[in-house]
Every structure is written in structure tokens, then in C-alpha cells.
Amino acid sequence: MAPSEVSRGRTLLASVRLAVLQFLADPQWLVPSMIAPVVFGLVAYELFRGSGANFALYAVLGAGMMSMWGQTLYGSGWATGQDRELGTLEPTLSAPTPYLWVVMGRVVWNTVSGLIGGAIVYVVVVASYGRPLSVPNPVGFVLMFVFVIVTLAAVGIVFAAWYVYTRYAGFVQNVGEFAFYVGTGCMFPVILLPFWTNPVSLAFPPTLAVDALRYVSIPGYQGLSWGFWGDVAGALATTAVYLAVAGTVFHRVEKHVLETGNLSEW
Amino acid sequence: MSNGIAIETRGVHRSFSSRKGFLFNEVVATEALRGVDLQVPAGEIFGLLGPNGAGKTTLTKILATLLLPTSGQALVLGHNVATEALALRPKIGLVLGGERGLYNRISARENLRYFADLYGLPLARRTGRIDEVLARVGLSDAADRRVEEFSRGMKQKLHIARGILHEPRVLFLDEPTIGLDPKSARETRKLIRGLVAEGVTIFLTTHYMFEAEELCRQIAVLSKGRIVARDTVAGLRRLVGGDRTMELEAYGFEDAEIGRIKGMPGVSRLVAEEFGPRLRLTLRLRTNELLPDELLRQLPGHPELTIRERRTSLEDIYLDLVEEEAN
Structure with missing residues (x-):
């Protein structure tokens, strides 16, 4: 029985399935996926309650983004780090399938669990607020919400390549996590940050996507000066760059780790 | 790759570099493989x-594609x-x-x-x-x-x-x-x-x-x-000197005795090791000429002498080869 040519779709599905099984089997995932969103929701509610009529929307968006950030971006990179820890990176890379598609599968699952986190935040804030939120443009809201996830996933894939590259990726990511989080405007708009931080913020696709999401969600929102369509175009462009970089980086990283032989290091 | 050969390596070298020290660290290169030539049927x-x-x-x-050779070539199933x-x-x-x-x-x-x-x-x-x-x-x-x-x-x-x-x-x-x-x-x-x-x-x-x-x-x-x-x-x-191995143990042997044993017919190799108070001489024997009785005759001053004979094991061969390489 010779194995048939391995399809990318099958690799992706297998990776999603494994991620789900590990999620269900490991109680530690309950914290970032179920408990953290409740805490984020309550904190955001308290932070924004005095900021006018749209405070609940701010709270949902801010805390929702924070939850999704952790799940979608951090989770994708960390899953590869876990492969290093378990020693499963070697057998996975010795299979006849590009590792990029294994990572893509994890990103898909982390995106879904990020959405669940976002939904939990919504429920917590609405329950605290006492009435349902009204979004002026529900279709635009949903589209932009998915768009934000795609941009987070693009960064997540690049982070995953980093985890394959070196065992120190987790250390650097832990140090930078909250700086990235604030810098991309997940909790509050980047326009509130000092000007000199803006170029750094704009290097990350979620910055513009989150701003675009606020434009369609919050009436009268004044975000970055180029407006909603400028945000969308910029986010699309930077996401495309990230995905292109991820494809190239993964290819190079796979070659690099075969040269250095550090796959089994943890 | 010729027919019937599953694995073939030609001059495979592999070196690793690691860092030593903290602030002013230096790169240390270790050569793990130094020109490996193999053919596996x-x-x-x-x-x-x-x-x-x-x-x-x-x-x-x-060979399993998880590491690249620094130089040389490795083929598995022709790939x-x-x-x-x-x-x-x-x-x-x-x-x-x-x-x-x-x-x-x-x-x-x-x-x-x-x-x-x-x-x-x-x-x-x-x-x-x-x-x-x-x-x-x-x-x-x-x-x-x-x-x-x-x-x-x-x-x-x-x-x-x-x-x-x-x-x-x-x-x-x-x-x-x-x-x-x-x-x-x-x-x-x-x-x-x-x-x-x-x-x-x-x-x-x-x-x-x-x-x-x-x-x-x-x-x-x-x-x-x-x-x-x-x-x-x-x-x-055959490479390490024979099928038969004989072990002699006593409370010490004179240098002259050891020299005499080395020169006996069929002895291809002699290794002396201390085991507590006793000394063990391990002999690789190329032929069947040398018998325990002859050894007993040659070493009359050792009433406590024990002689064991066995087939040369792979462990003996391995230790001989590794020791030779180390020396």
C-alpha cells in the first residue's frame, strides 16, 4: 500500500482535528478560551462605562479583540512551540507534507475558538449592560469581524514560523505580547497612542482591520485619518505581505532547521 | 545508486556549531561525522x-531527511x-x-x-x-x-x-x-x-x-x-583477530609471562585489564592450535589461574575496534 500523494486539504483537516482533540483533552485551554474572555469583558465594561453611549460597543470590541488576539495569534505560534516541547516537531516534519499546512490547520481552529471567546465577551458585556447592543451596520460588522480574524491569522502564521526557527520564540513573544496588543489598537484606538508608535502599529495588519471594524460598528467614530476604505486597503495589503512572507519564511525555516539540527531542542 | 542498494553515502560530513560563554561567547564547531561512506543492501x-x-x-x-549533511552525498532508494x-x-x-x-x-x-x-x-x-x-x-x-x-x-x-x-x-x-x-x-x-x-x-x-x-x-x-x-x-x-577468545585470570602476571603468551601460536591480540586484585588477560585466537593445557604448562607459578574459553562476541569485537580508534 503506497501512500497516495498527500493533499494540502487533508493535511489541513488532520491538523484542525488534532487541534480540537488537544483542546478538548487539555483543561489549560479553558483559561484563555472560556475564562479569560469573561474577565476581559468585565474589565472592559468597567473601563468604558463612563465613555458615552457607545461604551458597551467599545467594551465588546476591545475585550473581544483581546480574547481573539490570544487565541488566534498567540495560540497558533504556541501550538508549534508545543510541538517542540513534546518532541513531535521532528516526526511531523519528517512526513511528506509541508509544515505550513499543519500550521494553517491550527490557525483555522484557533480562529474558531477565538470567535467563541468573542461571543463570550459579547454575552458578558450585554449581560452587564442590561440590554442588547445595536450595531448600525450588522453586515459590515460581521464582514469586518472576519477580516480582523484573517489579519490576526496572517500574523499568527508568521509567528508559527518563528517557533519552528528557534526554541526562544516563546520567550520573545511573551515579552512582546502586550506591547503588540496595545500597539495594534485592540483595546483602544491607536489614535490615542503617541505619534511615534504609529509606524510600528501600522506594520501589523490587525491595526488597520480593527480600526475599520470600529468605523462600521460605532456611529461617529473618528479613527485613522484615511478613513474606512483606507483602513481596508491598507489591511489587505499588509495581510498579503504577511501571507507572502509566511510562505517564503516557512520554506526557508524548514531548510534552516535541517541545517542547524535544532528541531529536537526545547 | 546501483541495483540492490537501498542506502548509499559518499563522504558525508556533518558539523554542528554551538556557543560557549555568556557575553563574549565564542562559536565552537563539533564534527559529528567525518566522511562516512556506506552501502546498505x-x-x-x-x-x-x-x-x-x-x-x-x-x-x-x-538519512531520514531530518538533517542536511554539511558536505558529501546521501542517497536512499535512489533519492x-x-x-x-x-x-x-x-x-x-x-x-x-x-x-x-x-x-x-x-x-x-x-x-x-x-x-x-x-x-x-x-x-x-x-x-x-x-x-x-x-x-x-x-x-x-x-x-x-x-x-x-x-x-x-x-x-x-x-x-x-x-x-x-x-x-x-x-x-x-x-x-x-x-x-x-x-x-x-x-x-x-x-x-x-x-x-x-x-x-x-x-x-x-x-x-x-x-x-x-x-x-x-x-x-x-x-x-x-x-x-x-x-x-x-x-x-x-576475522578483522579483530579470531573466532576464539580465551580469558586468563590470576593475581598478576610478570611482564615476561605476558610477552611469552603474546608470542604463542595463534594469539592475535592480548588485552590486559585489572579486576580488583586480579589481572585478566583476554586473548583473541586466530586458530585452534592453542589449548588451555598448553597455557597452564607455560604459567606454572599460578596455582590460582583460571582459564575460560568462549567464542568471540560482537561485544568483544566492538570494544576492540572502538579502543583501537581511541588509541
Whole structure:
């Protein structure tokens, strides 16, 4: 029985399935996926309650983004780090399938669990607020919400390549996590940050996507000066760059780790 | 690659660099392999022996496409391991063993299913094949238990199951029986013989000499990154000086006595080792000329002398070769 040519779709599905099984089997995932969103929701509610009529929307968006950030971006990179820890990176890379598609599968699952986190935040804030939120443009809201996830996933894939590259990726990511989080405007708009931080913020696709999401969600929102369509175009462009970089980086990283032989290091 | 050869290496070198120190660190290069030339015939068990740090795992990982050689060429089933890895990987299996390398929180069956998908096993055969390999390594009853509940031996079996899941034509086994109880180790050796009977080429590294002697048709000894000998066990016996080994133990021997024994007919090698208050002389004998009675006659001043005769073991050969290389 010779194995048939391995399809990318099958690799992706297998990776999603494994991620789900590990999620269900490991109680530690309950914290970032179920408990953290409740805490984020309550904190955001308290932070924004005095900021006018749209405070609940701010709270949902801010805390929702924070939850999704952790799940979608951090989770994708960390899953590869876990492969290093378990020693499963070697057998996975010795299979006849590009590792990029294994990572893509994890990103898909982390995106879904990020959405669940976002939904939990919504429920917590609405329950605290006492009435349902009204979004002026529900279709635009949903589209932009998915768009934000795609941009987070693009960064997540690049982070995953980093985890394959070196065992120190987790250390650097832990140090930078909250700086990235604030810098991309997940909790509050980047326009509130000092000007000199803006170029750094704009290097990350979620910055513009989150701003675009606020434009369609919050009436009268004044975000970055180029407006909603400028945000969308910029986010699309930077996401495309990230995905292109991820494809190239993964290819190079796979070659690099075969040269250095550090796959089994943890 | 010529016909009938499954694995061939030509001048394979591999060096690693590491950093020493903290602030002003220096890069230290270590040469793990120093020009390895090998040919492994298809359908055989080939044993690679060597002390810790000799380069066995490095060579295995290069052949299994997990590491690139620094220079030289390695071909497996005609594929260059450096440039044709994706084409080669479905045809080879790798068992590195140990406690790591498995998804601990999911079951053995789920572990295998994941890798079955990564290797593109036909969907219609996937479930049947997983059951088959689980039965073959004796894990059918534990198939649906989480791997974290497994003993080390069970994990080792699961590693083997994963290695053979996609029916590879060449299987790399890095110390496959380490951590197994004697019964499981014997079953694993039986499994290895069964795979060879099915036409699989096995590349085996092991520290257990009896295992290599029992399983391998050809053996190579790797020491300090170089192949110091490669032959059948019988050929290696000839190389180190003979089929027969005699051990003499007494409370010390005079230098003149040792010189006399060395010069006796058939003695090809003599090694002296201290064992507490006693000295042991190990003789490799090329022929059957020298008999214990003759030795007793030559060493009259040793009433406590004991003489044991046995067949030269692979362990003797291995130690001779490694010691020679070290000197």
C-alpha cells in the first residue's frame, strides 16, 4: 500500500482535528478560551462605562479583540512551540507534507475558538449592560469581524514560523505580547497612542482591520485619518505581505532547521 | 545508486556549531561525522554500532531527511536526501523512540490517525491499517487510552507503530528496544525480522550487541564520526583477530609471562585489564592450535589461574575496534 500523494486539504483537516482533540483533552485551554474572555469583558465594561453611549460597543470590541488576539495569534505560534516541547516537531516534519499546512490547520481552529471567546465577551458585556447592543451596520460588522480574524491569522502564521526557527520564540513573544496588543489598537484606538508608535502599529495588519471594524460598528467614530476604505486597503495589503512572507519564511525555516539540527531542542 | 542498494553515502560530513560563554561567547564547531561512506543492501538489516556521541543518531537523521549533511552525498532508494526529501519521505519510516515525540493527551489511535493523514494513507485503508499496526506491536487493548498513561515500553511500541504505519520500504530504527522489558524486546526483534521478510530494509542503531548479532547481516562500527569497520559478524571477527577468545585470570602476571603468551601460536591480540586484585588477560585466537593445557604448562607459578574459553562476541569485537580508534 503506497501512500497516495498527500493533499494540502487533508493535511489541513488532520491538523484542525488534532487541534480540537488537544483542546478538548487539555483543561489549560479553558483559561484563555472560556475564562479569560469573561474577565476581559468585565474589565472592559468597567473601563468604558463612563465613555458615552457607545461604551458597551467599545467594551465588546476591545475585550473581544483581546480574547481573539490570544487565541488566534498567540495560540497558533504556541501550538508549534508545543510541538517542540513534546518532541513531535521532528516526526511531523519528517512526513511528506509541508509544515505550513499543519500550521494553517491550527490557525483555522484557533480562529474558531477565538470567535467563541468573542461571543463570550459579547454575552458578558450585554449581560452587564442590561440590554442588547445595536450595531448600525450588522453586515459590515460581521464582514469586518472576519477580516480582523484573517489579519490576526496572517500574523499568527508568521509567528508559527518563528517557533519552528528557534526554541526562544516563546520567550520573545511573551515579552512582546502586550506591547503588540496595545500597539495594534485592540483595546483602544491607536489614535490615542503617541505619534511615534504609529509606524510600528501600522506594520501589523490587525491595526488597520480593527480600526475599520470600529468605523462600521460605532456611529461617529473618528479613527485613522484615511478613513474606512483606507483602513481596508491598507489591511489587505499588509495581510498579503504577511501571507507572502509566511510562505517564503516557512520554506526557508524548514531548510534552516535541517541545517542547524535544532528541531529536537526545547 | 546501483541495483540492490537501498542506502548509499559518499563522504558525508556533518558539523554542528554551538556557543560557549555568556557575553563574549565564542562559536565552537563539533564534527559529528567525518566522511562516512556506506552501502546498505536492500532487504537486509544493517546494524550501526558506536559509543555515545559517535554520530549514529546524526547519520540516521541525515538519512531520514531530518538533517542536511554539511558536505558529501546521501542517497536512499535512489533519492538524494538533501534535494529530494519530499519524494523520499513517503517511502521511509523513522523510529527515534524515547519518552518524547508523541501527543500525550490523545489516544494511541488518534496519534496514528493524525500521522496516517500526514502520510496520505488511502482513506479506505486508514482504519484497518491502524488496527493492523496496533495489533502488530501489541497495543490493541490500549489503543483508545491516552498516551500519557502509557509506560515507556508502550510509548516505544507506539513509536514503532507510527514508523511502520505507511508501509515504508526503508525503516530507520534508533535503539528500538531501549526501555522495553525482555519479552517486549524479543517481540520487537521478531517484528523487525518479519518486516525484513516482507522486503523492508532496516537501518538499526543499537547499544545491545546481542541484538545486533542476532538481527544484522552486516554491521558497521562508527567511532568519532568515522566508520572504523564494516562487515558481517564473521568478517569482523576475522578483522579483530579470531573466532576464539580465551580469558586468563590470576593475581598478576610478570611482564615476561605476558610477552611469552603474546608470542604463542595463534594469539592475535592480548588485552590486559585489572579486576580488583586480579589481572585478566583476554586473548583473541586466530586458530585452534592453542589449548588451555598448553597455557597452564607455560604459567606454572599460578596455582590460582583460571582459564575460560568462549567464542568471540560482537561485544568483544566492538570494544576492540572502538579502543583501537581511541588509541
